[in-house]
Amino acid sequence: MARTTLDTAALAHDLRLAVMRFSRRLRNQRVDTSVTLTHLAALSTLKRHGAMSPGELAGHERVQPPSMTRVVVALEGKGLVTRTPHPTDRRQVIIDLTPAAEALLTEEARAREAWLSGKLHALPPEDRATLREAARIMDELAGG
Template sequence: MRFSRRLRNQRVDTSVTLTHLSALSTLKQHGPMSPGELAGHERVQPPSMTRVVVALEGMGLLTRSPHPTDGRQVVIDLTPEAVALLSAEAQAREAWLTGELAGLTDEERTILREASTIMEKLAGR
């Protein structure tokens, strides 16, 4: 747990919360979708996601467009600024992790590689 907390804290823009980053990352991974679909992916209630979407739109990180088949809904998507932010955040975490890994011995890196293979196997179950 401490490791994941430290990794998450390697931040570029702390005005964007981890909840916001998670929503942006989901949109990057899955593409444009309705706020309700995003709420489902993020496992939060739609009203909570509405607040996140409004905040991100206010920061210039999301756009809204009419849903192509349902006039009652909208589709949200990332702006170029959001894509750049996600890239910068990933680069910051990668730089920190690279530095941390450099401090390990060859034996420790081998153990870590083996452990990650086992963790991937467990995650696939």
């Protein structure tokens, strides 16, 4: 029992470090470095969930509303989001993506996938099969 616990703890440690390093390398495959990772996260949330208020966006991103207000101002200044009046609450606005933001998100994803595809292509087929199974397991662990 103790050996299993130690093996599991060691695996958790090794996997955490590997995922962090991998994530960092993947994030570094950028198209437009003038847009921060925080900005990209907010844009990705809008793409995934649709237009929403800055408060809702802050909730999704788990940041305080004043922080999200700064992000929205920056994104609006770059022409990546629009603000429109809220349909039922005149005190609120709705934030949505512009076509430029859609194009940026597509290019960012394409750059990361191209980098990863190149790395995967260099691996032997057995390693790619192992990673395919690992991706399924990791998705399951993440609750997907």
